[in-house]
Amino acid sequence: DGGITQSPKYLFRKEGQNVTLSCEQNLNHDAMYWYRQDPGQGLRLIYYSQIVNDFQKGDIAEGYSVSREKKESFPLTVTSAQKNPTAFYLCASSPGQGLTEAFFGQGTRLTVV
């Protein structure tokens, strides 16, 4: 079945450590996105990528980094520079041509202690 897989579903890390969240899609989509979700704030865009080896900052990129070495994969690293990393992280993809809906993964809940 085609879809987007995020792993792990739950992640715990100590403060000051970098952590990488995985996002893989087999939908053959060009565009991929990372969102952060906090209660009462909706979804905020962290980074997006329209094509392999290219990505742009979203609205809240500080303290995060990404790579897009393969079409299928768009990992997100939460660095120690991110002041408040505990949140629910959602990865999404879309065909990238025209205006279409985004397809979402099941999310990763990151808790930093």
Added chain:
Amino acid sequence: AQSVTQLGSHVSVSEGALVLLRCNYSSSVPPYLFWYVQYPNQGLQLLLKYTTGATLVKGINGFEAEFKKSETSFHLTKPSAHMSDAAEYFCAVSANSGGYQKVTFGIGTKLQVIP
């Protein structure tokens, strides 16, 4: 620039009652509009979308929404609420911005269904 306003972060309805979730948008170019549903600790699932053509769009699970350009609204309705409709609902607007599809989400509305 584009934005989405969802009126009411929490809405409660009785089982069997009408569901109305409000969404207003702003966009400098003709937008595409979406409603997504999210169940706890899960990703978002598309309920319905408006692109062009008919302004009343039907989605999954008996939901529908009407695009009203004059009111810049895209309210979500369902005639009769079911317990399984309890979830969080997000309105989103999508428009081309510098060759990139920019999607902006509202803050979400949590729907509670009372038995």
